[in-house]
Structure formats: C-alpha cells, structure tokens
Amino acid sequence: MAHLVGVPVVFGAGWTIAGLTLWAVALFILVLATVLLFVFELAASSNGQPGKTSGLKIGATALVAIATVILFDIGMVGWMVFLHLNNFMPPPTDIVFTFQMQIGMILGLITAYPLVAWLTRRRTTATTVEPGLGTPELVRP
Numbered sequence: 001m002a003h004l005v006g007v008p009v010v011f012g013a014g015w016t017i018a019g020l021t022l023w024a025v026a027l028f029i030l031v032l033a034t035v036l037l038f039v040f041e042l043a044a045s046s047n048g049q050p051g052k053t054s055g056l057k058i059g060a061t062a063l064v065a066i067a068t069v070i071l072f073d074i075g076m077v078g079w080m081v082f083l084h085l086n087n088f089m090p091p092p093t094d095i096v097f098t099f100q101m102q103i104g105m106i107l108g109l110i111t112a113y114p115l116v117a118w119l120t121r122r123r124t125t126a127t128t129v130e131p132g133l134g135t136p137e138l139v140r141p
Contacts (some may be wrong), residue, residue: 002033003101009094022084026077030069038065064119071115086120 017023
C-alpha cells in the first residue's frame, strides 16, 4: 500500500533528498508503511475491545512496526540502490519499473521474514485462551 501511494506522490511532487528522488521515495515509504503497520497491528491486537490499550502495548506495537519496516527496507531499498547505482533503474512510467519493484518486494519479504516468523511464534505461544470463549474442547466418551 505504501509503495502504491508513495511512488506517485513523491515523483509527482518532485521531492528529492541530496538531489535524488530515490531517497525521498525510500523515506516517504518508510514513514507511511510504519504508520500503516502500527495502526493495523494495534487494531488487530485489541481483540475487538476498542480503547483497551496500555502504554506498554502501544510502545511494543510501535517497536514491532519500526523493526519490521526497517528490515523490509533493507531488502527493498538495497535492491533500489543497486538498480540506481548500476543505471538499471527505469523511469516509474516504464513497465519494467513495476517488475523490478516486485523483485525488491520479494527481497524485502526475505529480509523481514525471520523477525515476522519469530514474532508470530512468540505471539502464538504467549496467547492465553480463556475457557468458554468458543474454544474447541476435547470430549471423551
């Protein structure tokens, strides 16, 4: 989502950092993706109880969002820097740009996967299930 919004906004506005649009795109997407992931994680972890968030939960959610997006960007932005430095980066209007960004997203997934897998295992094993909330019980005859 952040990539679909970020690239047109930055290129359309003509933003640059150090004379390069690449850094403006990377920073804009980093901030937007972090905010979107934070909001999603906070909403997903509320268990349908709005307003039931603690300061610790908000801090932990922010940390997870920041770490996940930074690890993703190591693969994605690393790929973009590689393309840029080797003059392989086409303009965003070229269909090859879309294909190359898909490769970058796969690389970003690979670099972020270990953290996400670890967090998923940790959350799964740390979750407590309260009896009587629709959890299946083993019935013996």
